[in-house]
Amino acid sequence: MDKAEDGFNDSQNNTAMAMKTPLSEIAQAFEELSQFLGCRTREQQLRLDTFCDACSLVSVLFNCLGLAFKFAEMEYVAKVRDLVEASKQFPTLENILDLDVANGTVKTPGSHSRNLRRVRQGLDLIRALFEEFLSSEEYSLRDAASTAYAQVCAPYHTWAVRTAVSAGMYTLPTREELLLKLNETDNSAEKKMRRYIEASRPVIAYIDKLYISRNITLDW
DSSP states (O other): OHHHHHHHHHHHHHHHHHSOOHHHHHHHHHHHHHHHHHHOOTTOOOBHHHHHHHHHHHHHHHHHTGGGGHHHHHHHHHHHHHHHHHTTTOSBHHHHHHHHHHHTOTTSTTOHHHHHHHHHHHHHHHHHHHHHHHHOTTOOHHHHHHHHHHHHTGGGSOHHHHHHHHHHGGGOOOHHHHHHHTTOOHHHHHHHHHHHHHHHHHHHHHHHHHHHTTTOOSOO
8 A cells, every 4th residue: 555655646746747837848948949059050040039939938937036036027028028029020139139230229228139138137147046046955045046146137237226136135935935936846946947057058148149249248
């Protein structure tokens, strides 16, 4: 009877692990982007609508982080929404950059190129957060988020925004609460976070190269 129960419990655990969760969908979406970038020809460019589909999945992560990252969620969601609308007119990421370069509006608030830059920062913030989160089991989510924010976003934010974020860090959920919100265990979350970390790097690098190749600095 015990063995039967153990087998049933193992089956339930395996089923839960196989279920789609926000993290699994995000990891898979960015792995697909990464695979495309790794095997594309020089003529092939990353489609804007495909990129937006993957980025839209990340929004749930900001939501799970609560008040501390509300600013990031609102900004990120708005910027992704703008790019989704842009994808109806412009097929690729390069298209929107080329248009803004021609018009001299790359850094203009509200431009597609500026919004792409902010979405890229959001993706990098989640990457850094995951890396810090996994660096130690003793590392609290607040510590991980504070370090990630300081690395990725703080250099580009005003004092008022940095102060608000710092205060909001005390409202972050615990590690256990975050895992519960994401419907993950420690083990399942670690695997999926590492998948995203590895898959997001070439995507972020690709976006950076689009700017650099057009003589646009990244210090903004």
